[in-house]
Amino acid sequence: xxxxxxxxxxxxxxxxxxxxxxxxxxxxxxxxxxxxxxxxxxxxxxxxxxxxxxxxxxxxxxxxxxxxxxxxxxxxxxxxxxxxxxxxxxxxxxxxxxxxxxxxxxxxxxxxxxxxxxxxxxxxxxxxxxxxxxxxx
Amino acid sequence: xxxxxxxxxxxxxxxxxxxxxxxxxxxxxxxxxxxxxxxxxxxxxxxxxxxxxxxxxxxxxxxxxxxxxxxxxxxxxxxxxxxxxxxxxxxxxxxxxxxxxxxxxxxxxxxxxxxxxxxxxxxxxxxxxxxxxxxxx
DNA sequence: CCGCATTCATTGCACAGTCAACCAATGGCT
DNA sequence: AGCCATTGGTTGACTGTGCAATGAATGCGG
Numbered sequence: 001x002x003x004x005x006x007x008x009x010x011x012x013x014x015x016x017x018x019x020x021x022x023x024x025x026x027x028x029x030x031x032x033x034x035x036x037x038x039x040x041x042x043x044x045x046x047x048x049x050x051x052x053x054x055x056x057x058x059x060x061x062x063x064x065x066x067x068x069x070x071x072x073x074x075x076x077x078x079x080x081x082x083x084x085x086x087x088x089x090x091x092x093x094x095x096x097x098x099x100x101x102x103x104x105x106x107x108x109x110x111x112x113x114x115x116x117x118x119x120x121x122x123x124x125x126x127x128x129x130x131x132x133x134x135x136x137x
Numbered sequence: 138x139x140x141x142x143x144x145x146x147x148x149x150x151x152x153x154x155x156x157x158x159x160x161x162x163x164x165x166x167x168x169x170x171x172x173x174x175x176x177x178x179x180x181x182x183x184x185x186x187x188x189x190x191x192x193x194x195x196x197x198x199x200x201x202x203x204x205x206x207x208x209x210x211x212x213x214x215x216x217x218x219x220x221x222x223x224x225x226x227x228x229x230x231x232x233x234x235x236x237x238x239x240x241x242x243x244x245x246x247x248x249x250x251x252x253x254x255x256x257x258x259x260x261x262x263x264x265x266x267x268x269x270x271x272x273x274x
Numbered sequence: 275c276c277g278c279a280t281t282c283a284t285t286g287c288a289c290a291g292t293c294a295a296c297c298a299a300t301g302g303c304t
Numbered sequence: 305a306g307c308c309a310t311t312g313g314t315t316g317a318c319t320g321t322g323c324a325a326t327g328a329a330t331g332c333g334g
Contacts, residue, residue, distance in 0.1 A: 010260045014161070017264075021158045022206035024151070038290080062312065069159035074291050076314055081290095098299040098312045123147045127154075175320085199282065211321050213284055235282045235329040 024126045031118045035111065036085065040078060042112075042119060043068050048088065048104045049112045058101035060093065087111060161263045168255045172248065173222065177215060179249075179256060180205050185225065185241045186249045195238035197230065224248060 028039045037045070047067050051059050065075050079102055082088045087108035093099035104112070165176045174182070184204050188196050202212050216239055219225045224245035230236035241249070 007257065007261075010257070010264055013264055014260050017154060017158055017161070018206060021154055024154070040290085060312085069155060071292055072313065073293080073315080077290075080314090093312095096300075096312080098297095100313065120144065120147070123151050124144075127147055127150055177320085197282085208322050209283065210285080210323080214320075217284090230282095233282080233330075235327095237283065 020126070024122065027122050027126060028119055031122055032115055035115050037111070037115065040068065040070060040074075041082060042115060044075075044078060044082065045087065045104070045108060045112045046116070046119075048102065049109060049116075058091070058103045060099050061102060062099070064102065082108070157263070161259065164259045164263060165256055168259055169252055172252050174248070174252065177205065177207060177211075178219060179252065181212075181215060181219065182224065182241070182245060182249045183253070183256075185239065186246060186253075195228070195240045197236050198239060199236070201239065219245070 025039055028042070032038065032042055044064060047064060048059060061072070061075060061079065064079075065072050068075065070078065079088060079090065083090055086105060089103050089105055091101045091103065093101050162176055165179070169175060169179055181201060184201060185196060198209070198212060198216065201216075202209050205212065207215065216225060216227065220227055223242060226240050226242055228238045228240065230238050
């Protein structure tokens with residue numbers, strides 16, 4: 001029966017992850033949406049903002065791809081949208097001319113500063129006390 | 138500094154959830170794909186299979202909607218696909234004629250039995266020992 | 275009994291994401 | 305130097321999902 005319990009525990013844990021992930025993701029999306037952002041958009045903005053506090057916060061696309069759980073194509077389109085909204089700027093990398101640097105604009109930085117507390121609040125509210133709710137609901 | 142730590146811990150925990158979720162989800166998808174299923178498909182099949190071991194494993198759509206983290210529309214389409222593949226069957230609920238019962242077919246049950254160990258194996262492999270991998274890689 | 279608000283499920287539309295194909299640039303090899 | 309395999313990023317076609325609107329059935333209130 002110990003084996004059975006372990007198996008059940010695993011499944012239970014998976015369901016829990018699924019649940020927490022869905023709830024939190026959805027809530028972040030909901031909070032960020034009025035500002036024209038989705039959860040993935042914020043994640044990229046956040047990485048860009050924290051990666052290089054200075055003005056040279058240039059980051060190669062492949063570097064980003066490693067940090068967010070998105071395919072290169074999704075990331076490319078996402079950056080395209082962000083660029084269209086004037087939040088980031090693309091520039092060719094001089095060293096590797098097939099590489100592309102992505103940098104936050106002032107507007108992008110402002111928006112990030114504005115929405116960061118909102119995201120943090122959601123995290124605190126939904127992930128706050130408990131490490132892994134394993135019982136009901 | 139305690140405050141700062143708590144905030145960092147929250148964010149770290151969130152990133153961890155994101156990471157584990159993405160990895161596991163992706164792996165389940167990859168393992169199930171050869172059998173023509175996605176992770177969501179399996180989840181519905183799994184609920185249907187475990188919900189009523191007898192032959193009357195009928196389950197209303199709204200009942201399913203509460204257990205999987207999908208919108209009603211997504212669920213409806215998903216059931217549509219499953220039905221098209223002959224894995225489940227829809228039947229109108231006699232009591233509430235606006236409700237729909239969903240039931241596993243023999244084929245659906247067989248497939249579930251076939252792929253269940255695969256999903257379990259992934260869970261064991263990726264969620265296996267550690268509650269929350271917090272270090273490298 | 276008839277209308278009206280509510281609930282269950284499905285469908286139209288838009289959007290984000292993946293996979294595969296593609297172009298551009300680089301680096302090694304002959 | 306010229307060629308070929310490899311890497312970096314973008315684009316096309318397709319799939320899956322959510323929101324909002326719709327159709328159908330129920331139940332309540334006049």
